[in-house]
Amino acid sequence: MEKKDIHNSEVPVICRSCEARHRGICGVLDPDQLMKLGKQTTKQVRRADEELISAGSDVRTYSNIMSGVVKLTKLMADGRQQIVALQFAPDFMGRPFHSQSEISAEAATEVRLCSFPASTLESLIAESPELERKLHEQNLKELDEARDWMLTLGRKTASEKIASFFYMIANHVDPELEVGNGPVKFDIPLKRADIADFLGLTIETVSRQITKLRKAGVFEIENNRTVIVPKMSKLKNACEVEH
Amino acid sequence: MEKKDIHNSEVPVICRSCEARHRGICGVLDPDQLMKLGKQTTKQVRRADEELISAGSDVRTYSNIMSGVVKLTKLMADGRQQIVALQFAPDFMGRPFHSQSEISAEAATEVRLCSFPASTLESLIAESPELERKLHEQNLKELDEARDWMLTLGRKTASEKIASFFYMIANHVDPELEVGNGPVKFDIPLKRADIADFLGLTIETVSRQITKLRKAGVFEIENNRTVIVPKMSKLKNACEVEH
DNA sequence: CGACGCCTTGATCAACTTCAAATTTTGTGG
DNA sequence: CCACAAAATTTGAAGTTGATCAAGGCGTCG
Structure with missing residues (x-):
């Protein structure tokens, strides 16, 4: 021993x-x-x-x-x-x-x-x-x-793709933080061009959809890199929007 | 022994x-x-x-x-x-x-x-x-x-997706048949709706692109199910078309 | 300051989807 | 084997989404 x-x-x-x-x-x-x-x-x-x-x-x-x-x-x-x-x-x-x-x-x-x-x-x-x-x-x-x-690539809309990407990053940044609904803050590890290459979109579409979700209150963005998600449930809903 | x-x-x-x-x-x-x-x-x-x-x-x-x-x-x-x-x-x-x-x-x-x-x-x-x-x-x-x-899902066009799908099936049907350029004949194991779900398209787009490639001489189709590829090189080229 | 990289925004366009209907193929019972 | 119904596929016309082309803004670094 x-x-x-x-x-x-x-x-x-x-x-x-x-x-x-x-x-x-x-x-x-x-x-x-x-x-x-x-x-x-x-x-x-x-x-x-x-x-x-x-x-x-x-x-x-x-x-x-x-x-x-x-x-x-x-x-x-x-x-x-x-x-x-x-x-x-x-x-x-x-x-x-x-x-x-x-x-x-x-x-x-x-x-x-x-x-x-x-x-x-x-x-x-x-x-x-x-x-x-x-x-x-x-x-x-x-x-x-x-x-x-x-x-995500085959069946989601551009907006759902962005939400899914942010949702995945949020969960990776703090793995022990279970789907706690509280606010989550993290840095996007990719630049816009990389996000586009990850989601099968163009940088322009990425930018527009981020703006759209930001204006819808799904998250806030500081300095183009830091994302604040007030409610994870809202982000999760944005990953798969019913018609 | x-x-x-x-x-x-x-x-x-x-x-x-x-x-x-x-x-x-x-x-x-x-x-x-x-x-x-x-x-x-x-x-x-x-x-x-x-x-x-x-x-x-x-x-x-x-x-x-x-x-x-x-x-x-x-x-x-x-x-x-x-x-x-x-x-x-x-x-x-x-x-x-x-x-x-x-x-x-x-x-x-x-x-x-x-x-x-x-x-x-x-x-x-x-x-x-x-x-x-x-x-x-x-x-x-x-x-x-x-x-x-x-x-394929993220970056290829509808037409390239169809070609890629057929190319993959052709290679699976006859695995020992290396990329021999000669004619290959096989049955598509999926119906149109499945092809659409595999490629992230609609059945209508699948149908139209198949027609387009058929008319371009990339392959022939018998009974909606059997595909004949005269030249595999031509099919392979259709998987990734330069602009 | 000026140049560069990165991101956003606007206008137009093309690809693909949606909706609708015709056509072909397949399966079933007489 | 044919007739007919159901399913699958194709085709057409119109509508949307996201791409492309073109500028402009913002922040950083020399």
Whole structure:
């Protein structure tokens, strides 16, 4: 018992200040494994708009997101673009077992990453089924999110899309804050052009619909970036308006 | 060696005629495991439009698709609907480790299923990491497909959406037939209303765009259901038209 | 200050939807 | 096999939504 406690305190220096340590994939690692991973790990800070993974490149490094927001984008030959997912701390970034699809990752805000070689993760997976399970569970979550968003892209109006986007961000900013109806305040992590690429709209339509919802009292906006939602129920209703 | 051969031939009767046996999740099971699963398994045939899994229900049965096409749909309160995925043989159907998202599954065509209790699968997973890996890989594939489709929904025109849909079906009908440029013939597994729900369009727009592409010589149609693509390259080009 | 990036607003336009009706296909009973 | 009803698809005309084109405002940074 004593020994175990001592052992437990042997956490890599690099991990000690990590708020995501218990929530991300690191949460399922035992202290030895965490040490092994920690030794190979480097922290990095990337500024907004930096490209983290470019489409088609062979990624031999994986990362955990410690803070900030990452956007995953798909690009068509003529320049049309679609953001297919947003990732937040403590999400795992990178695709084990290769991927046929061409996706690139970009920092949407300033992002702090914890990066390590793919081979290290792969050897940890081999010795720990829980780690594979954890990755599997994140993928299942991402699949659910992708499908939710398909409904938004395919069937919602521009105004509902904006409301749905704000609703999703509001819930991500404060995950423990359940659908408490009280006021919620947060910064939009994307600029208008990114919101447009996420929702399948143009920046002009995004701007107009934000104005419309603001005037309808669904939320207020400060400095173009900070959103205040007085009543979450009202925002939620705006995500799916009956005729 | 002799013994192993005998053992290998002890494949459940129910599996012997299954074309999907080596490709789906069953492909990673050893003969003992296959026997165990086979004993709990029932075959069923469901007709087109039957509901297989209803949104929000607690699914205690999983299935492998032996033939036919299954559509996964999401429904809004006011009736708007989006098909978020199509599944083909030998896909695994069901969601291990629960799901927060409300999806229902319906037979798009006549479907033959191989069904077994969730608990059986879960105990097989516990003893075979390869099985979990196989399920994980299918989920990764589904995630890639979902994100590809998000680009289609968010950024493609009606005409490109139709072409993309036909292109996807053509590739699924004959997976071993690589992008051979020669003529491909297949049946559309969905009726117009389903195509509309898959592409985020109305049936009228689907009909008009199909007519347009047909008149442009991208494909021919027989009996409203059978499509003949003379040149796959032409269909592929129609998936992403430069201005 | 002036230039640049970002966002908003206005006017016009095109794509897609909606509403309505005709036509074709499919299924059923005689 | 035909007749007929029901379902599915196509076609047409008009209406809306969101895109496009074009300016103008605001804030930041050199």
